[in-house]
Structures are given as structure tokens and as C-alpha cells.
Amino acid sequence: MPTSSKREQIMQAIVTRLNTTAGVNGRVYRSAPDPSPREECPFIAVSWSTENASPDTVPQLERTLTVSVSVFTRATSLSGVADSDADAILVSAHSLLMADTQLGGLAIDMRLEDADTEIVAADMPAAKTTHQYSVKFRHSYADMTN
């Protein structure tokens, strides 16, 4: 019997699946509060931002969780394109997540929503490229764990 909320179980399942993403050598971090050193690049940061309710689902609450999968890359030369360096990593991560959009039965469905990127000069061109996923799931009125 799980003791964590469905949301937390989903987040853990997503991080577990992303751990084998090509190109990051297992550097997948969850909701990191401190800045990651530049030497960590490329790496993935996973966090959730909102969880919206659809209260008309009876006898369970239907929820939509928004999860951000951000890839941080740093070019190796002044003419490098850091967001381009993130592309293969994001393709790999997406493939791993889409292999089981129900996350082993935790979710009803998961799909890719918006994507965005930020680029800064830094000491070499650096990029944070984010894919947002929406995860639909349900839990009972009384128990958030199932």
C-alpha cells in the first residue's frame, strides 16, 4: 500500500524513466533548490508546477499535473549552439516517457505540451530547454495515495 500521494508516485516514476536518457550519464535531478555547477552540463531537471482539479469526476477526483523536464546544456565553443545540443537529449527523454504514457498504471495519460528555451551568453553559450508534460490521473476523494 503506497504512502505517497499519486502526484509524488508519478514524479518518482518519471524521474526513474528519465534516468536512462541518452547523453546525460544519469544526471537527472528532481526539484533541485541550489544551482547546479556548470561542470554538470548537460543535465536534466524535473519539477512539477501545477496540479489542476476536475471536480466533476465521480467518485474520484480527476487531476492534471504539469511536469517540466528541463535540459541544461553548455556549448563547447563560442560558435556552439547550446539549444541544438539539447535536442538529442530531449528526443531521448521524450521517447522514454512515451514508451508507457500510463506510467505503470499510475496515470490515465501523459502528453507533451508547450516547449520553450532560454539562452544566455555565460562563459560559453548555455541553454535551458524545457518540455512541459501534462499527466492526467485520478485519486479517490478521501485518499490521495490511490
Next chain:
Amino acid sequence: MFSEDIGAFFSESEFAVSAAFTPSTGGALVSASVIFNAESVEIFGGDALSNEYTMIYPAAALAGIKEGDSGTVNGVNYAIRDVRLKADGNLKIAKLAKI
């Protein structure tokens, strides 16, 4: 009145170090004593860190250097990211990339 002498701030027996760059537009290697800084800064709203390498030097020194030029500061290889005037224009600051 007295004439300004900013050279006193760039003594290698104090805090300055030697820098030498070759202008990519041609010409000989140029060198000067510069104040070098290497500071970690937060980027992406604090999600990651980067190193901010800069050198400050008299505006008349290192003539002709510009973005993309490479050289050394205190014996370490760097490339110029950009060059800007600083303060009253008698100084310049160049942002560097470690290569």
C-alpha cells in the same frame, strides 16, 4: 589640474596580471597589464551556475582586440566574448571564455 594616470591601478606587483591577445583582423600580438576576475554567477534564475571571466584594462591598451580573438591571461587561454567601455570611458572591460 592634474593629469589622470590610471596606470597606477595596473601594477603587476600589486593586483594586475599580464594579458596578451592577437587581433584576428591582423597585426602583432598586443599585451597589457589587466585586472582579472573569475566569479561564479547564477544563470537561468538560479537553476545553474556559470563562471564570469572578465579583465579590466586601460582603454588605450590591447588596441584592436575584439570578440572572437584568443590569447592568454596570466598564462591561461581565453577568447574574447565582448568588449565594452567602462566608467568614464578610460577603461574597458572584456568578457572572456575559457578555452
